[in-house]
Structure formats: C-alpha cells, structure tokens
Amino acid sequence: MVNRIGLTMGDPAGIGPEVICKALKDMSAAERAATLVIADPVFMARASALVGADLDFVTTDAAVEAGKVADGGVPLLPVEANNRDAILPGQLSADAGEVGCRIIKTAVELALAKKIDVICTAALNKTAIRMAGYALNGHAGLLSHFTGVKKCYAVLACPQLSVIHVTTHVALSKAAGLCRTELILDTIRAAHRHVLTTGVARPRVAVAAINPHAGEAGLYGTEDQEQVVPAVEAACAEGILATGPIPGDVVFEQAIDGKFDIVVAQFHDQGHIPAKLIGRHETVNITAGLPILRTSVDQGTAFDIAWKGVARPGNMKAAIAMARRMRPV
C-alpha cells in the first residue's frame, strides 16, 4: 500500500512553494498521485513557473482517491490566502502566517480523519505565526494545539541517525532541572512508537546521559542515577528495549554504528549537534507523540533567498522520503 502524504505549502513568502515544486517535478506520476498538496493554488502556480516545473495541479477534494487524477497531475486541495496582494516575496506578513496556519489546521483535520496518512510540512515563520494571532510556538505548537496534545517531541532523523529530545528550546540552566524520570520515560515511549512507525519491529532505544561520563559514579553529578536510571528501568519493564544512560560522547557513535535505532538526547544541542553533522542536508524533522504522523524540512523560510528560484530542494525531498516510509501503528 502506498501511503498518501499531505504536503503543506508553509509561509508563501518563504522558500516553501518553490522547494515543493522542485520536489514534485522530480516525482514519478505514481508518487504525485499519492501526494496531496495543501496550498494556495496561485502561489503554487507561480512557483511552478518560477522553477520551470510546468506542473499540472488538479484542484481536488481530499476524498479523491489516489490514481483518479490525470497521469502526472498533482492533486491540490486549495486553501486560499485572504489577501494575496499583501504577501510579498521574502516579506514577513500576518497574511502569509495566517494562511500557513490555516493550511496546517486543514492538514491535521485530514490526517485525523485518515484521508491522508502523513503530513509533510514546508517551513513557517514563527514571527508571522504570532502576527497572525496564534500565540503558539512554531509548527510544534500549532500541531499540539490542533490535535489537543499537551506534549510532543522533536525528532531529527537522517539515514545514519535518529535522535529524539527530552527538552528542546529552553535555556540550559532550566533544561537540567526539567530532565526528570517521568519526562524521560515519556520521551522513551515516544521514541519507541516513532521507530515502530518507520517499520522497525523491535526498536532499540538508547538514552544519552545528562552529565559527562554519565556522572562517573556520582563524581560529576547524581542526575543520571536519580533520574535516567529509573526511567530506563521503567521502560524496560514495559517491554521497551531501552539502554542507558550512555555518555553523550559515546552514544551517538554507537547509534551511527548501527547498535541502536534511536537515541534519546536530554538537551537540544546534545542531539542536534550529531544529527546535523552526520546528516547535513538530509536531516529532517519529525514530531513524535502526536495522534498523527508528521515530517518536516529542517530549515527555515529563508526569506533572504525566497522566490529567486535558487533554494535547493534536497531537504524537502528527504522529508518527503521519510514521510513515504512511515506507517501508522
């Protein structure tokens, strides 16, 4: 069975429309048919012309089954901007943020109704989201809000390494205190479920240590013994193949070497440094812990180069490829 992915346009002032069109241009007819672009059709047509993709967007209802579009056509569910003229290339605007958020809302509804299997998102701009009246932090905030989930987890994935994070965008001085047994255990569970969606039957989950050398028997801190060990034990008791705490300077290499399917990192940079270094442009974002599946580019709106036709589609293609591999479990 081919899964159907919903591809969201992102902020129309950014590079989203053009990288999507470049990715669509290189898709087979069957892949296009298994894709639903959720976007403003005017911006998509402009982007298609800009990149010389000559795409045949077929405005459609989400219920249209894969295969019903003409050969090579791209199914598109229109979500139109309220004021297109106020949206200019590379310019921050409330209108661009608003349509970007409305597209996400639509995509979530389709995914919850199982009309699409996975959402794959182009970049939104956090400031534009706020200007549009949403007091939410980026995509993760929007997705949590629209699905009614309290906590979701950021995964970075590339072919060699997947990393999930206990904490992300908090100051390091606060992060250490947030890494407590309950949250670490919940992250291990989210890691386990995420790896299941990628088709691995028995996910092996490694848990990175909080302190250097996992605290070296208490010499460099007791948090690993007090917070991480009980979380790993509880996860194992639930039947999850969890291992840790493993020192941060050892665990990622072991995972890259094939010993683990995913690493639970405690802090943003602990996980982001190796994932971005090893995957480079192939590293994509996934949100775990939601009732729906979602992958994303690991890039911003890049207003400085938007609508010049120069944005490279490699990361968008990697996010789409990851979405194609995922299955609801």
Added chain:
Amino acid sequence: MPTSKSADPILLTMGEPAGVGPEVAVRAFQMLGGTINGRPLKLIGDPDVFVSCGAPREAVIATKARATRVPGKPDRANAAATIEAIASAVSLAMKGQAAALVTAPINKHVLMETGFAFPGHTDFLQALTGAPRAVMMLASEVIRVVPLTVHIPIAKVPGSISIASIVETAEITLAALKRDFGIAAPRLAVAGLNPHAGEDGDIGREEIDVLRPAIAALQAKGHTVIGPLPSDTMFHGEARTRYDVALCMYHDQALIPIKTLSFWDGVNVTLGLPIVRTSPDHGTAFEIAGTGKADPRSMVAAVRMAAAMADARAR
C-alpha cells in the same frame, strides 16, 4: 655541545599497565618505525611491561619502580611505576632532553587509592611544570575544540562560566595555536551556551550577559574571535572554515562533534604548559586490554601531533 633540538626524542609514557596503554604505545612505536620527523621515539616505564607488548628493550627508558602487567587486572602495586613514568618524562622535557610527552591512559581510581592527589594527567602535569593554568583541547586533522568546563554536572555549567574564564581560556588557546601549531593569526569561535545561542535572550541570557562581553573584550585585545554561534550549525565543514578552534561551554558540546567527525583519531592536547603534551582520547579500556583489539590510531595521531607541535616550537 647540546644535541640538536630537532633530534630530541618524543617520550611515550606507559600509563596504567593493566590497560590498553602499553600495547597501543608499542603498536604506535612499531607502526611509525620507532621514529617520527627525524626524532626517535622512546617508551618510558617498566621495561618488562613494554617488552611483553612487543617493544625492543633498547627503546625503553626504565623507571626505578617496577610494574607487572596483567591485562584487565589493575594492581595498586603498579601505581608507583605509573606515576614515576610521567614524572620522569616531564623532568626530561623540562630539562630540554625530550621534545614532547605522549601519555598513555591512566586509571584515576586506581591511582587515587594509593593516595595520588590529582584527578587526572592534566592537573598532575600542571603541578609538575608549575604552569598557572592548563587548558584541554581535543584535536584531529579536521577539527579542534576546547571545552571551557569539563568534568562537572551539566546543572553547574551555566554558573561556572564567566567573562574572565572565557577570556583566559581563549587567550591560552590562541597563544598555543600560534606557538605550537604554527598558525600566525589564529581564529577562535565561541559556541553559544543555550539552544540557538539564546535567540537574543529568548532562550537564556548568558550569551548577552557573559559570552558577548567576553568576545568583545577579546576582540578589543586584537584577537580574531567570532560568536556566540549556535552549536548545532557551527561544526559542519563549511562552517569550520571560518575558525581554527571552537571554544565550547561544556563537555558534550565539545566532545560530541569531534567524536562524530573523528572517532578514531581524536587527540587530547594540553595547552598552556611549558612542555608539549598529547594523549589519545580514550581510557584504559580494561575490558579489551591484552586481546589485541585495542585500536592504535588515536595513539598514532597523538604521536604525530606531538611531533608537529615540537617542530613548530623548535622553529
């Protein structure tokens, strides 16, 4: 007539006899043919320990204290020889009779049981040489990183960094890159403490309150310093062309990138000492000692780097 400085030997200390140290030292000695850049390599420690690992006896500078090697089984009776090997090597280097030290790993728990008061090599070498402050750098062919804080709990890191410690560590590092690495105008990048380097104060204030003033102070002294940079985007190849060394705020921030890029050939270098000292960036690995599985690449890289540093100093 003093011997030519460019022919002074490089000393490889024995390290913990029960660990992988003696075997990787001997393997490195063999792989390099007992010499590097025209300098002889000498092993310093118990001769029988080295000979049991395949070393020629004449390559060994013997310690007075003796040690017995039982792989995987540390014995506190070996502590005296382990410590003497380091102290003698330092003494020879301080007297100008050796060009550099390459130290094989020791086990601090074993040594501390016998009353050894130092938590590791670096502190011991600092005391022996009378250096005011030593700085640890990890380096390979492709990356150099200095952790500002090292072996402390992550919760204590934000309170442990200061403008003064950043400036002092950066200056020791930059001076060493000039003197020991032959980089005429070294460039240093400071990693942010917080995610996205604090995002202008939204995710932590240390970048504004501590890092930026420290960077400004260094720049005012004429140093080439950039940052604070978000640490998740500063280590890829293109980004690394902008600096010669990265000053990181904590252990994992420095160790994770170098282990990801150079797992087998990372070298630990002590900066700020009057002598040249490097070591492989692995431990005693008791579980594989004596099995022949220990990989000598990091030790070989440590010897090569020590030789290059000694040459830079001799010029």
